[in-house]
Amino acid sequence: MQAEDDCSGRNSGERDNSLVSGGERATCGQSQNGEAPFRPPLSWKEPDFWDEEKLLSEMERIFDICHGCRRCLNLCDAFPTLFELVDGSGTMEMDGVAKRDYWKVVDTCYLCDRCYAIRCPFVPPHEWAVDFPQLMLRARAVRHRSRGVSFRERLLASPDGIGRLAAIPGVARIISAVVGRAAAHGRLHLPRESALPPFHRDTLRKRCRRLISPSAGIPEVDGGVVLFATCYGNFNAPDLGGDLIAVFEHNGIPVVLTETERCCGRLRLELGDLDAVARAKAVDIPVLAGWAERGWHIVAPLPSCVQMFRQWLPLMFPDDPQVQKVRNAIAEPFEYLVRQFEADKLRVDFKHPLGVVLLHLSCFSSERDVSSETRDILSLVPGTHVETMAGCIGAGGGCGSGSGRCDMPLAAGEHLLGRIRQVMPDHYGSGCPRAGRQIEMGLANGSRAEHPLTLLRLAYGI
Numbered sequence: 001m002q003a004e005d006d007c008s009g010r011n012s013g014e015r016d017n018s019l020v021s022g023g024e025r026a027t028c029g030q031s032q033n034g035e036a037p038f039r040p041p042l043s044w045k046e047p048d049f050w051d052e053e054k055l056l057s058e059m060e061r062i063f064d065i066c067h068g069c070r071r072c073l074n075l076c077d078a079f080p081t082l083f084e085l086v087d088g089s090g091t092m093e094m095d096g097v098a099k100r101d102y103w104k105v106v107d108t109c110y111l112c113d114r115c116y117a118i119r120c121p122f123v124p125p126h127e128w129a130v131d132f133p134q135l136m137l138r139a140r141a142v143r144h145r146s147r148g149v150s151f152r153e154r155l156l157a158s159p160d161g162i163g164r165l166a167a168i169p170g171v172a173r174i175i176s177a178v179v180g181r182a183a184a185h186g187r188l189h190l191p192r193e194s195a196l197p198p199f200h201r202d203t204l205r206k207r208c209r210r211l212i213s214p215s216a217g218i219p220e221v222d223g224g225v226v227l228f229a230t231c232y233g234n235f236n237a238p239d240l241g242g243d244l245i246a247v248f249e250h251n252g253i254p255v256v257l258t259e260t261e262r263c264c265g266r267l268r269l270e271l272g273d274l275d276a277v278a279r280a281k282a283v284d285i286p287v288l289a290g291w292a293e294r295g296w297h298i299v300a301p302l303p304s305c306v307q308m309f310r311q312w313l314p315l316m317f318p319d320d321p322q323v324q325k326v327r328n329a330i331a332e333p334f335e336y337l338v339r340q341f342e343a344d345k346l347r348v349d350f351k352h353p354l355g356v357v358l359l360h361l362s363c364f365s366s367e368r369d370v371s372s373e374t375r376d377i378l379s380l381v382p383g384t385h386v387e388t389m390a391g392c393i394g395a396g397g398g399c400g401s402g403s404g405r406c407d408m409p410l411a412a413g414e415h416l417l418g419r420i421r422q423v424m425p426d427h428y429g430s431g432c433p434r435a436g437r438q439i440e441m442g443l444a445n446g447s448r449a450e451h452p453l454t455l456l457r458l459a460y461g462i
């Protein structure tokens with residue numbers, strides 16, 4: 001199946017298709033006692049989950065363990081916030097921290113899962129059973145149910161709703177103007193209004209109508225890819241989806257889009273609106289599972305959305321076999337490409353060197369080390385040197401979209417910006433397009449962040 005020019009153009013049954021190494025790996029946390037990590041599902045159907053007193057008591061217990069440990073100090077803003085609260089308290093222990101201040105920690109966590117996935121030695125089955133991200137999600141859910149969220153948070157956590165409105169002729173400019181005016185007057189309290197991405201009328205799904213396939217009569221394939229465009233990829237960055245399609249088809253990989261696609265609910269998850277997540281899941285999962293059952297892989301360009309299907313939905317719906325099927329079939333683009341390379345199916349007849357590339361590693365990809373897979377594929381291009389940099393730049397999920405309560409300064413990524421200014425690479429960007437945009441806004445020198453897929457397309461000369 002070939003993409004139309006407007007699609008990839010820059011201007012305008014039980015199949016074993018698992019991409020998850022290790023099969024039923026529910027977690028990759030590091031258990032100190034050597035036992036295989038086991039991550040209990042989110043107990044959101046249990047009454048105790050919603051009990052605020054019990055929640056605060058669990059927060060105190062886990063915060064106290066973290067205060068004694070402090071390994072995650074440099075991962076994000078949540079841990080420095082916690083440790084400053086403890087160190088600034090009268091007792092310099094958790095008992096000196098007011099419970100109302102616990103929410104300051106909650107507001108600076110954007111559920112990237114890195115502390116659990118790569119750092120914490122006290123995850124279950126360790127007797128301390130530390131699962132910091134699940135605790136933060138529980139806190140957000142309890143707060144959402146008891147106090148609700150503001151209009152602004154609900155609005156900005158509905159990117160597909162805004163995107164559909166923006167697709168109506170004449171409305172995109174009105175939305176931009178209204179949001180821009182409200183931001184200018186401080187009514188939306190946007191953390192970085194200038195970083196809010198534009199909404200395109202000419203969405204990816206409109207550009208790629210001929211790739212949209214009905215769910216009835218799905219053909220069996222060996223190596224076909226269903227592109228879950230994501231709200232960002234569809235409304236905000238349609239060129240990125242075009243690059244993905246061009247690169248995949250250049251490598252002989254059939255790409256289709258599903259008949260229906262809804263927001264995966266990532267931003268609603270970060271608001272703690274678990275019922276909205278369940279509603280989104282009820283639309284997306286049956287469709288995607290149908291494709292997975294016929295041997296198709298699922299690829300999505302937003303690492304945080306992939307994490308939603310791979311991590312959070314399985315934790316919320318551990319007994320749903322369709323959720324497990326989608327979990328096993330979904331991947332980030334470079335995960336898929338690296339497997340193509342390992343199977344000797346990736347074209348390496350690159351036409352253009354990329355020179356020096358400075359690549360930011362997405363926090364949401366760290367569990368699966370997708371970032372090094374991205375670096376490895378780009379490094380195949382002759383005349384290319386890829387330098388990678390990790391670090392939270394406050395672009396994650398609700399922080400990057402403005403829907404979250406966090407208000408991290410861009411200065412959190414100053415070291416990264418400084419490195420780019422120092423190296424002056426030929427190209428820079430991030431596996432997370434939102435982070436790339438954030439870096440671009442931080443540099444503010446007229447340069448453009450380029451997604452690794454865009455760079456790969458450039459290298460192929462297609």
Ligand code: SF4
Pocket residue numbers: 075076077078079108109110111112113114115116132133136
């Ligand atoms: S989940 Fe991510 S943002 Fe939240 S505390 Fe852990 S590392 Fe920080």
Ligand code: SF4
Pocket residue numbers: 065066067069070071072073079115116119120121122130132
């Ligand atoms: S999450 Fe785990 S590793 Fe990180 S500070 Fe807390 S106890 Fe330590």
